Amino acid sequence: MIDLRSDTVTRPTEGMRRAMAEAEVGDDVYGEDPTVEDLQERVAGLFGFEAALFTPTGSMANVLALAALVGPGQEVLCESRAHILRAELGAHGALTGLTSRTWTNADGQVDLDAIREMHAPDMGPFFVRTTAISVENTHNFAGGTVLPLDDLQELRAHADAVGCGVHMDGARIWNAHVATGTPLASYGAVADTMAVCFSKGLGAPIGSAMLGSAEQIAEARVRRKRMGGGMRQVGVLAAAGLYALDHHLERLAEDHEHARILAGACGADPDLTETNIVVVEVPDAPATVSAARDQGVLVGAVGPTRVRMLTHLDVDRADVEQAAVVLAKILAG
Numbered sequence: 001m002i003d004l005r006s007d008t009v010t011r012p013t014e015g016m017r018r019a020m021a022e023a024e025v026g027d028d029v030y031g032e033d034p035t036v037e038d039l040q041e042r043v044a045g046l047f048g049f050e051a052a053l054f055t056p057t058g059s060m061a062n063v064l065a066l067a068a069l070v071g072p073g074q075e076v077l078c079e080s081r082a083h084i085l086r087a088e089l090g091a092h093g094a095l096t097g098l099t100s101r102t103w104t105n106a107d108g109q110v111d112l113d114a115i116r117e118m119h120a121p122d123m124g125p126f127f128v129r130t131t132a133i134s135v136e137n138t139h140n141f142a143g144g145t146v147l148p149l150d151d152l153q154e155l156r157a158h159a160d161a162v163g164c165g166v167h168m169d170g171a172r173i174w175n176a177h178v179a180t181g182t183p184l185a186s187y188g189a190v191a192d193t194m195a196v197c198f199s200k201g202l203g204a205p206i207g208s209a210m211l212g213s214a215e216q217i218a219e220a221r222v223r224r225k226r227m228g229g230g231m232r233q234v235g236v237l238a239a240a241g242l243y244a245l246d247h248h249l250e251r252l253a254e255d256h257e258h259a260r261i262l263a264g265a266c267g268a269d270p271d272l273t274e275t276n277i278v279v280v281e282v283p284d285a286p287a288t289v290s291a292a293r294d295q296g297v298l299v300g301a302v303g304p305t306r307v308r309m310l311t312h313l314d315v316d317r318a319d320v321e322q323a324a325v326v327l328a329k330i331l332a333g
């Protein structure tokens with residue numbers, strides 16, 4: 001089976017498994033796991049943050065980060081298909097007690113006019129106050145689109161002017177970096193907090209991180225424990241993240257090239273495929289999914305007429321070319 005349903009389906013490589021097996025470990029609740037410490041320091045440094053916190057999932061990193069910026073009954077603004085709203089099962093409302101309002105952009109982009117108009121200052125006991133704006137880079141449900149740095153810098157200036165925070169859900173920030181050459185630190189510079197995943201295109205079996213100030217991370221450590229996310233000898237997992245940063249970052253360019261091949265085969269414009277996610281309109285998504293499965297290709301339906309495919313470490317050029325032939329034939333009828 002050629003599995004294009006997600007970039008989370010990768011299995012750890014031999015080298016990654018070796019790094020995991022050989023990792024030095026300690027009890028991370030005591031702050032004594034040297035490999036976790038290494039990963040946290042390294043990832044904070046890459047993005048120019050004071051500190052980072054290893055988490056089991058990107059969803060937990062997002063919850064911890066937004067809890068640092070938005071109090072109960074305050075609001076975060078985000079794009080209407082943001083992962084934090086659509087795919088984290090209400091965690092932010094349920095656990096943090098925050099509220100949200102959205103703008104809509106087909107490509108998941110920042111709409112500064114809408115954000116300016118929605119901004120709600122502190123009005124005491126009368127209105128919900130905006131305390132953060134969350135952006136997603138790359139934007140998952142918009143099809144792996146990149147948020148240009150210029151837009152993010154303008155957003156930062158707005159947030160500074162009105163005194164609210166900026167969170168970046170950077171589950172796939174690595175893809176944005178490789179696709180555009182924008183330094184990771186430039187993305188870090190526009191955000192107060194970030195969430196990044198090692199378990200997507202980077203190919204680790206588990207692991208994400210929240211990035212923020214030393215104070216925010218100290219608080220997040222407490223919240224993480226309260227949520228049941230205090231972990232022990234997880235250097236074996238952090239080692240996978242370190243290995244991924246060393247070996248799987250630059251190769252994301254291959255995934256992007258593979259995604260363009262798939263887009264072309266499905267009759268989409270390859271130039272609109274910016275990273276490793278391809279979303280195409282089809283007449284009948286469930287029928288396309290099942291016809292592809294019958295021919296050894298797994299793709300996902302993300303709507304009645306929309307099919308989504310992701311390229312990753314475990315699909316090579318030959319797999320992609322074969323999937324392209326299968327999908328082209330199905331879509332030709």
Ligand SMILES: *Cc1c(COP(=O)(O)O)cnc(C)c1O
Pocket residue numbers: 056057058059060062083084136138139140169171172197199200208
């Ligand atoms: C995958 C993903 C996350 C985190 O998901 P987990 O499954 O909780 O690790 C967060 N944001 C985006 C945009 C994602 O694609």
